[in-house]
Amino acid sequence: MTGATAFEAFVRKYQDMVFGTAVRLLGDESEAQDVSQTVFLKAFERFDRLGESPSAGGWLRTVTTNLCLNHLSRYRARWRLFSQRRPGQSETEPGYEERLVARGSQDADLERAQEHARLERAIRRLPQHQRVPLVLFHFEERSYAEIAGMLGVSLGKIKTDIHRGRETLRKLMVADDETP
């Protein structure tokens, strides 16, 4: 297997995990693609050590998380000073939710896929200060203290934000369930 072919197989294997982590943290598909590309280019630079390593998944997940947090704290904060984007603005664009629904072919699968798409949409609709710690807690399985350290905010604020995030998520899910 040539180097390029091996790297392509490597990207195929991990792209869903990297993109999934990024899109849930950032709540924006195009930004998640940019971050995923950067992550894989970093992996490309050290592919000789990473390619066969059993810890490649963990490395990719950590780098993705760190790049997303950097992206949120550096670039988006500056950009929003000039342009206040409302959360949910990109919901009109076709995205991975539609691809998620399209995956279910049977009725039962379709129903489950629709439910998953609603849940993904609800996560995306959360405000950033609730979504980021909530995703880190529930998907990345980080502790409250770790999250507080990563985001540079107090433990109390993290607990409050995650709790509010869960409440908001539950309300959004209920509202979605009631919407025909």
Added chain:
Amino acid sequence: MKPPDLESFIHKRLSELPAPNAPGTLLPRIMAEAIGTGGSPRRQWSWPGSLWGPPAVRLAAWTVLILVGGLLLDWTSGGRIGYAWGVFLAAAEEAAIGAATMVHEAQVLWRVLLEPIAVYLILWVGCMLVFLALLWEALRSMLWEGSVR
């Protein structure tokens, strides 16, 4: 719903979620960028271990190589390298004396001019650092909070 119930409810629902699949455009985009930057994944080249051996052997080999090389060069140049080495040592000695004089002058300046106000200076710098840290913390929290609302 109580917080522990809410946590387990949300965790159960979220753990059932499959990882979102990456868009089909991502792989070609990454490959194009990767191939554009290097052609194939970077392989780090290293010297074969047998050429170098353990660090002590490596150090000894380098020392012998430099000494023998230096002597050979000196011999082939008719002693000019030895002469140049002597000139270099003399210049280095002169530079060392100059540096020692500068240090002495700096010590005198410190005792006469700066030492009497050192305490006030340190206190002032400390206050400024505390002020800057507080300002930085306030700006950072404003930016973080500003980015989420």
